[in-house]
Amino acid sequence: MGKVVLKLADDISTDVIYPGRFMATVLPTETPQYAFADLTEFNAALRGNQIAPGSIIVGGHNFGCGSSREQAVSTLKGHQLTIVARGFARIFLQNGINLGLRTVVCPDVEASEGDELEITELEIINKSSGKRFSVIPLPSARQAIIDAGGLIPYTRKLLIERTGRAF
Numbered sequence: 001m002g003k004v005v006l007k008l009a010d011d012i013s014t015d016v017i018y019p020g021r022f023m024a025t026v027l028p029t030e031t032p033q034y035a036f037a038d039l040t041e042f043n044a045a046l047r048g049n050q051i052a053p054g055s056i057i058v059g060g061h062n063f064g065c066g067s068s069r070e071q072a073v074s075t076l077k078g079h080q081l082t083i084v085a086r087g088f089a090r091i092f093l094q095n096g097i098n099l100g101l102r103t104v105v106c107p108d109v110e111a112s113e114g115d116e117l118e119i120t121e122l123e124i125i126n127k128s129s130g131k132r133f134s135v136i137p138l139p140s141a142r143q144a145i146i147d148a149g150g151l152i153p154y155t156r157k158l159l160i161e162r163t164g165r166a167f
Helices: 040-047 071-077 090-099 140-148 151-163
Strands: 002-007 056-059 082-085 102-105 116-119 123-126 132-134
Touching: 002 040, 071 090, 082 116, 090 102, 090 140, 090 151, 140 151
Parallel strands: 002 056, 056 082, 082 102
Antiparallel strands: 002 116, 116 123, 123 132
């Protein structure tokens, strides 16, 4: 279960998530400080560790549109946020899978900041309103990559399973 800490509209660009002026910073250990930098209060709460890992951002349609910058995902992953959206931009979703960001597609989600959400494989239960919303599960291969923590850990796991050697 997680708490909704930010609710956003449709068409949230990667430039809102990770402003382009910080593109010189690409290390996943450094990008989290710039998450939603122009939403100064929210950014300060993230940087001040006032938002618990597993907290939820709810977005509308086309979340993560714009550029293909991977930093927009690594900045969110660095705070261990879950992103629930009515829909994701294709490249953002693939970057999220590759980096192991928990993304949930829920076309009918209704939630406000402060709501508690329980997320299962098949639905989201808004504990604050009592409403339930079906999710569109990712294909099992893509979900396995997220569950492993991203494409590199997933590949490493497969290599170890197949060869018996650590890489």
